[in-house]
Amino acid sequence: MKVLVTPTSLSRTPEDPALRRIREAGADVVLNPHGRPLSEAELIALIADVDGVVAGLDDYTARVIAAAPRLTVISRYGVGTDRVDLEAARAAGVVVTNAPGANSQSVAELTVGLMFAVARRIPRLDAAVAAGDWPRADGVELGGRRLGVIGLGEIGRQVARAGAGLGMEVHGCDPALDDDRIRELGIVPGSVDEVCRRADVLSLHVPLTPRTRHLVDARRLDLLPDGAIVVNTARGGLLDEQAAHAALEEGRLHGVAVDAYETEPPRESPLIGHPRVVATPHTGAHTAEAVHRMAQAAVGNLLDVLQGRDCRHRVV
Structure with missing residues (x-):
């Protein structure tokens, strides 16, 4: 054998x-x-x-x-x-x-870490200080903002609990759960579009299937409030990377964090190297x-x- x-x-x-x-x-x-x-x-x-x-x-x-x-x-x-x-x-x-x-705990913790990293520009500030600079940055606080969680399996639920603990109002959706069950989890239910419209921070926690490929595309990125943050620690392909890059260039997003990419390693991704993107090497479970x-x-x-x-x- x-x-x-x-x-x-x-x-x-x-x-x-x-x-x-x-x-x-x-x-x-x-x-x-x-x-x-x-x-x-x-x-x-x-x-x-x-x-x-x-x-x-x-x-x-x-x-x-x-x-x-x-x-x-x-x-x-x-x-x-x-x-x-x-x-x-x-x-x-x-x-x-x-x-x-x-790996639920591990991925959920990375997700929350990436939210902070984007919100406060932590990687770029660290690199600047290491290079001898002393910059100021336009960070934002997470407390008091609305967190949207698409997919409420174990990882999504842990992220939702962490967001609530930070003082965020949590909105979410999951086709496997009815609205009453979502409310029992302390989460405001809504459709994918409704969650996007409300989410100052949007976090993706669904599997990649033909139906979920580019779930967050140009149209749904347009639904997000101005200055929103998008985090994908689930599967590459859920986020339309070209559309996310365009939204960053137009100034509609505060930033994006990605741990999973449409192609890995992401040598062709337009997000890699962008000043408002934090990218990690599919390390959520590591x-x-x-x-x-x-x-x-x-x-x-x-x-x-x-x-x-x-x-x-x-x-x-």
Whole structure:
């Protein structure tokens, strides 16, 4: 039995206790040799005789799945499954699992940190002081402003609670929750458009699907109050990066923070390098605590499937 492990944070620690669990189960472990998400061709070269994968941010396309006749399970190291062709997996009889909740605290904390970083221009001020300058900046306070949260799963709820703790009025929406349940969470319910109209700070926490691609596009950016902040720590593609750049150039946004991009690494993104953008390298889940939880959950799911047990986090 052979298992491919591709998450970069896990591949750097070959003696991680979660990886030892795989070896103790009698499997050979193959680690990502490149230190970054693998391309389709790189995956195809590694996956031919693999029985299971602990999957990072690589794209598991139909071609990749077809190149792996022994593949039984793709165990996502995190919650999102948008990088796995679920229909191809289903057709091939490959089980896909995820690890919901394992990185919720980590992503929520980064989201709040990015709100402050944009609101107070923290990265640019730090760089200026390091260069010997002593600038002043036009920061804004978060307390007393309205926070809009699109997607009220575990991460969105934690961000909402943090916003309320800062004295923000929280508005939100989630198709899985009715208005009464949203009110029970202390959040003012509304449609996506209504949340955008109210949000001085807009934070995205939904999966990427064909319906949510460019969920926040030029039209919805126009709905935001002048001087709004947009934060995307969920999935690249939710925010139309070209439209966000145009809104920044026109002075309609105070700033944008992004941790996930339409293409990664984001070499072609118009947002990178803009003076009112704070950009991080898809690092929401990269804390020691989240890495441990995700590794244990993903390996547990993998072994459940490979050893014939029921897996409660099965997606396909």
